[in-house]
Amino acid sequence: MNIxxxxxxxxxxxxxxxxxxxALAGAGVLSALYMEHHGHIVTGMTNQIVWGLPHVFAxxxxxxxxxxxxxxxxxxxxxxxxxxxxxxxxxxxxxxxxAGGLMALVLDLGRADRLVVAMxxxxxxxxxxxxxxxxxxxxxxxxxxxxxMMDRKGSPWYKTVGTFAFVWRLILTTGTGSIFGFLVxxxxxxxxxxxxxxxxxxxxxxxxxxxxxxxxLYKGDNRPLGDKLVNRLRSLLGTFVAASLYFTLVYxxxxxxxxxxxxxxxxxxxxxxxxxxxxxxxxVLIGYVVPMAILFNPATNGRGWTVIAAVAAVLGGLAQMWxxxxxxxxxxxxxxxxxxVTSGFYDGVVNAYSPALVEILLGIGGVATAxxxxxxxxxxxxxxxxxxxxxxxxxxxxxx
Amino acid sequence: xxxxxNAHADKSVDTLTTDTATRRxxxxxxxxxxGATLAPGVLFYGVAHSxxxxxxxxxxxxxxxxxxxQKCGDGCKSCVTACNEENGLSGKTGPQDSxxxxxxxxxxxxxxxxxxxxxxxxxxxxxxxxxxxxxxASMKRADGIVLVDRHICIGCRYCMMACPYKARSLVHEPLTxxxxxxxxxxxxxxxxxxxxxxxxxxxxPACVDACTQAGHxxxxxxNLNDAEGPIAKALKSMASTEVRADLNLNTGVRYQGI
Numbered sequence: 158m159n160i161x162x163x164x165x166x167x168x169x170x171x172x173x174x175x176x177x178x179x180a181l182a183g184a185g186v187l188s189a190l191y192m193e194h195h196g197h198i199v200t201g202m203t204n205q206i207v208w209g210l211p212h213v214f215a216x217x218x219x220x221x222x223x224x225x226x227x228x229x230x231x232x233x234x235x236x237x238x239x240x241x242x243x244x245x246x247x248x249x250x251x252x253x254x255x256a257g258g259l260m261a262l263v264l265d266l267g268r269a270d271r272l273v274v275a276m277x278x279x280x281x282x283x284x285x286x287x288x289x290x291x292x293x294x295x296x297x298x299x300x301x302x303x304x305x306m307m308d309r310k311g312s313p314w315y316k317t318v319g320t321f322a323f324v325w326r327l328i329l330t331t332g333t334g335s336i337f338g339f340l341v342x343x344x345x346x347x348x349x350x351x352x353x354x355x356x357x358x359x360x361x362x363x364x365x366x367x368x369x370x371x372x373x374l375y376k377g378d379n380r381p382l383g384d385k386l387v388n389r390l391r392s393l394l395g396t397f398v399a400a401s402l403y404f405t406l407v408y409x410x411x412x413x414x415x416x417x418x419x420x421x422x423x424x425x426x427x428x429x430x431x432x433x434x435x436x437x438x439x440x441v442l443i444g445y446v447v448p449m450a451i452l453f454n455p456a457t458n459g460r461g462w463t464v465i466a467a468v469a470a471v472l473g474g475l476a477q478m479w480x481x482x483x484x485x486x487x488x489x490x491x492x493x494x495x496x497x498v499t500s501g502f503y504d505g506v507v508n509a510y511s512p513a514l515v516e517i518l519l520g521i522g523g524v525a526t527a528x529x530x531x532x533x534x535x536x537x538x539x540x541x542x543x544x545x546x547x548x549x550x551x552x553x554x555x556x557x
Numbered sequence: 558x559x560x561x562x563n564a565h566a567d568k569s570v571d572t573l574t575t576d577t578a579t580r581r582x583x584x585x586x587x588x589x590x591x592g593a594t595l596a597p598g599v600l601f602y603g604v605a606h607s608x609x610x611x612x613x614x615x616x617x618x619x620x621x622x623x624x625x626x627q628k629c630g631d632g633c634k635s636c637v638t639a640c641n642e643e644n645g646l647s648g649k650t651g652p653q654d655s656x657x658x659x660x661x662x663x664x665x666x667x668x669x670x671x672x673x674x675x676x677x678x679x680x681x682x683x684x685x686x687x688x689x690x691x692x693x694a695s696m697k698r699a700d701g702i703v704l705v706d707r708h709i710c711i712g713c714r715y716c717m718m719a720c721p722y723k724a725r726s727l728v729h730e731p732l733t734x735x736x737x738x739x740x741x742x743x744x745x746x747x748x749x750x751x752x753x754x755x756x757x758x759x760x761x762p763a764c765v766d767a768c769t770q771a772g773h774x775x776x777x778x779x780n781l782n783d784a785e786g787p788i789a790k791a792l793k794s795m796a797s798t799e800v801r802a803d804l805n806l807n808t809g810v811r812y813q814g815i
Binding site: 193195196197198202203204205207208266267268269271272274275278279280282283284285286288289336339340341342343486490492493495496497498499500501502503504508509 | 653655659660661662663664665685687688689691692709710711712713715717718720726727728729730731743744746800804815
């Protein structure tokens, strides 16, 4: 038995969704144009908090994009054929979420008009330059991967290209984590752990988003989606959330052990105001505790609970990016250890940051673009199996 | 030799003397004229080692600065004012305004010892800003001055994340009335250039001159590679500190007294 893939239908709900997403994406682009015209003076970003909310959304989306490919990798690389019907949507989301993330990232550049310079001039000691290559390469490889899935002519290379894509995505997320890991100046960064931690985060955020898009598209298009598959993905998400918590624990325990990082930890965990709240309420409670409580509890097995758990994991992911990116910059750099420092340039003080509306719109615009491209592509090409009910899956794979 | 011969010889000598004097006068006059014409250039080159615009910066030179925090004080901000004036900065100190040099107050938490010092780009030998810049816009000139190429800076601010000295600023708003020899641009990152436009004219950075004029003499600028120069001699004879020496960046700016 073969599984049939079909485009989603263009019903009223589809167009309404596209309209809302299009408006949000458009608002993001308009915000970027406004920033481009007036300069970053119209944002909440400063010479102290140099990366702001657009980066929180952008890095989250980029990390999630590489994680969204996991479902396909599990099918292709690790031979779990149960997931194979999902591999097209998985690869599609890897492309669209990377596009949304990069949109937010590049439109925030001080000179977004010089994007071509970033594509043509490389300093190979810079992990940023490597990331430009890794992101562009990822697009090319995942498109090739989709071709091996969707075109008979490509199918002989399915496993090879899929394996290559899997390795590439691991390198890509290593590169994204290393953007922070390679920063020697700031206490919150400068740690090799950030690269593998970002990979684990990507598993978590990518799968949470994948579940939400999968359930949303199947419900929106009235297609059957059985518990067999959803429950597998649920357990997997629970494992990834727990692994994220583990890495977070190790990161903070290591810092807590080193006296020189006690100030940073006191700031993040106790005294950091919004950043402390983002950590305990956002990253830990909403991002880890709530999803695990739902996903590991057989009593909260319903579809509604799964949506809540996945949404919580996504919100926790955004909170984590806030803590990592904004919290890491808000804590003052220790230029003179053992000294209290003051100056007219905000040395020695916790740096304030309140994002402007344009930043919020640009960040949300990136998310909207990612979802818009996913839904739009599902309408144009055959990314989604017609049915994924339990009977179909049992017929395909047996009871396991 | 007979008397005649002697007389002749004397005459010859006289004659010779007269001829020589005439020639000497001519040469002297010529030298004065030539000197008046050429001297400024020759002196400029010979004494001050200025180089023509088409000649690239040389590796033989490494520009550096030694700041004596014992002499810096009284809340004096002459260096900051002079930098703003020279480079066309507004002098505003909001969180989004550029500051290329700032006065920093430090107080030892144990002993209460207090110091003031100017903080600026440290012109590292191994600058983290240059390492992380994706396009190569952040670069170090052969003579050690760390600069931003305003033509290829994309405004990603990764260098600002990487700099351990908070030395860099993003231009957050449109600029007007820029200085012709200090190009700046909205959306690009900038920092202290050691007043490269002045250094290339063989002048000291504006902050250093201002510090001297204010009578503090806390800032010494010069070629670190010139063993006989005042800065190399001073560094050799007394203890000095690199800020964040743990990072092993070999900064071009050194401090005394902290």
